[in-house]
Amino acid sequence: MSSTETDSTAAGAHSDGAEASGLLEAMLAELRELGALRSAPVEAAFRAVPRYRFAPGAPLEEVYAAREAVVTKRDAHGVAVSSVSAPEVQAFMLEQAVIEPGMRVLEIGSGGFNAALIAELVGPSGQVTTVDIDRDVTSRAAELLGATGYAQVEVACADASESLPGDGDWDRVIVTVGAWDLPPVWTDRLAPGGRLVVPLRMRGITRSLALELVGAHLEAVSSEVCGFVQLQGVLGHEERLFLLRGKDLGLRFDDANAPADMRPLDGAIAAQRQVVWTGVTTAAGESFASLEWYLAAVLPHFCLLAAAPGAAAEAGLAGEGERQFRPAHVDGDAFAYLLARKCEDGRFEFGAAAYGGTADQAATRMADQIRAWDDLRPDREIPAVSIWPRETEELPAGFVVDKRHRRIVLSWTERT
Ligand SMILES: C[S@@+](CC[C@H](N)C(=O)[O-])C[C@H]1O[C@@H](n2cnc3c(N)ncnc32)[C@H](O)[C@@H]1O
Structure with a gap:
């Protein structure tokens, strides 16, 4: 769906489900109140993409619940391994990513809906690829994206902690699965001035971080509280x-x-x-x-x-x-x-x-x-977060959490 079509379909995208349309408005109001939805382009994307078409069979109340994910696959123990993420999380991660028209964006973890939102944000001159480790998930995402007018989104199947699809650099890499570590490949292919948005787990606490490269290390420019299904594959990490x-x-x-x-x-x-x-x-x-x-x-x-x-x-x-x-x-x-x-x-x-x-x-x-x-601090600010290659010996002052590929430093400022 192109951005010009968006105007004509913004009201109509949800017209197949009059009920969905009412639920969408209530959901957007809640997302604004939660502070998850902050910009006009992200709101326009949520209006343009019919969320219910990416969760066929799920009750509409569940699909449009601002803080609920729709689980689409569970493992043999009943643990959720794939989902269409909660609108709240999708909204604040897209705000963290600050996606502009014409950008090349890679999404890791494919539910279909979020990739369609990104396609709206990059517009016809941009490029979106979504990659998932699970072929059931990529088949489902490709089918739903095609059926809703987003066939231009490329869907690839791979363990994204080993290799990223396509050639060239990505302006944005958005990881939509909980990661314990950051594999080198997620930063090797980041374009100059690029941004990596990733839900990173440190000692069991997950925060969605928007990270920018500064020389050899990354600095977080924002952080949001979230929970995610866990990364599978070579970098899977058991608690x-x-x-x-x-x-x-x-x-x-x-x-x-x-x-x-x-x-x-x-x-x-x-x-x-x-x-x-x-x-x-x-x-x-x-x-x-x-x-x-x-x-x-x-x-x-x-x-x-x-x-x-x-x-x-x-x-x-x-x-x-x-x-x-x-x-x-x-x-x-x-x-x-x-x-x-x-x-x-x-x-x-x-x-x-x-x-x-x-x-x-x-x-x-x-x-x-x-x-x-x-x-x-009186405002109990979140810490400054910087992430360094594992071999770095001289780190800034702060608390260090060591991972396999990286060293994470959290620094709180003393009250002056
Ligand atoms: C929360 S879902 C993605 C939600 C999706 N972005 C949406 O539209 O809301 C997380 C996905 O990450 C995938 N995943 C887990 N480990 C992965 C890996 N190593 N490489 C690529 N995908 C992975 C899972 O198969 C699952 O489908």
């Missing part, structure tokens, strides 16, 4: 899970930072819980993404307390409406995790709860770091 109780409650380590011996934690949650409150508060609804990231960087054995729905409440670790993952760490013979309680003024106070032989120490250490984070 390590230590079960605390049955199969529904455990500690999840993502990098090589798990204590060598986890046996001291056996039976820990049967012990008395120790809680330390910090006096650090946050407004209801305010993001504490920066705090999660900070704890991940500074606590040597940072992990996530992972609970199946209902499991944490049942074990007495959290109240109803608990989150599925909480920042946690192991310290000596204990683990501690982040807690919040409602104050009289409606704000929430952070605390740390711990179980095990050294519970006091584990809770106190986490509470101290929550206070240290609070002291850093």
Whole structure:
């Protein structure tokens, strides 16, 4: 679909489904309110491409839910391996990418819909290629793109962590699958002034980063909180899970930072819980993404307390409406995790709860770091992120997370 056609079809793209059209308007309003949708070109793209045609058979309410992905494939264990991503995530990643007419854009991970949005953004003079490791996914995407008027989008099947399709450089590489590391090929083929947008996992915390090359390293120009299905293929990376109780409650380590011996934690949650409150508060609804990231960087054995729905409440670790993952760490013979309680003024106070032989120490250490984070800046800004080739020895000051191909440095500015 060309951009001139867009004008005439903007209202009509969703006319096959009058219901879809109403749901689209509500979804766009929510995306604007969430701050995910910020520019006219991205909004025009969402109006032009009929999302429901890329999720045939799915209920329209699900297709147009701003924060829901439509899962299109699961593995033998029921884990989602492919989806049409949530509109919120698609919108903020496209905003992060700042795509202009005429650009060459590569999307890694193909659902069809997002590639069609990119085709709208680059217009007839641009070029879009989408690559996926799974032939079922590429066949589906090619068919849906053809049927909706986006046959110009090239669809390729490959493990994109080994090689990228086509020749020449890409102005934008947009990775739509969760990556633990950045393979060299994602930056080798980036055009001068190009931008890589990628959901990168550091110690279990995923952030969509917009990265630009500065000499041999990358610097993040923006960051958004997100979750994604995991990258498969040669750079696939398994997390390590230590079960605390049955199969529904455990500690999840993502990098090589798990204590060598986890046996001291056996039976820990049967012990008395120790809680330390910090006096650090946050407004209801305010993001504490920066705090999660900070704890991940500074606590040597940072992990996530992972609970199946209902499991944490049942074990007495959290109240109803608990989150599925909480920042946690192991310290000596204990683990501690982040807690919040409602104050009289409606704000929430952070605390740390711990179980095990050294519970006091584990809770106190986490509470101290929550206070240290609070002291850093009044606006608790996200850190500066720079990513360096693995062989780099001299790094800027900050917390370092080492990967196979890269070294990630997170630096928070001290309050002046
Ligand atoms: C969330 S889906 C992509 C969503 C899509 N961009 C959309 O329109 O919303 C992630 C995809 O990444 C693919 N994938 C996983 N590992 C990959 C790899 N190493 N190379 C290429 N694709 C990969 C999966 O097969 C899956 O289809």
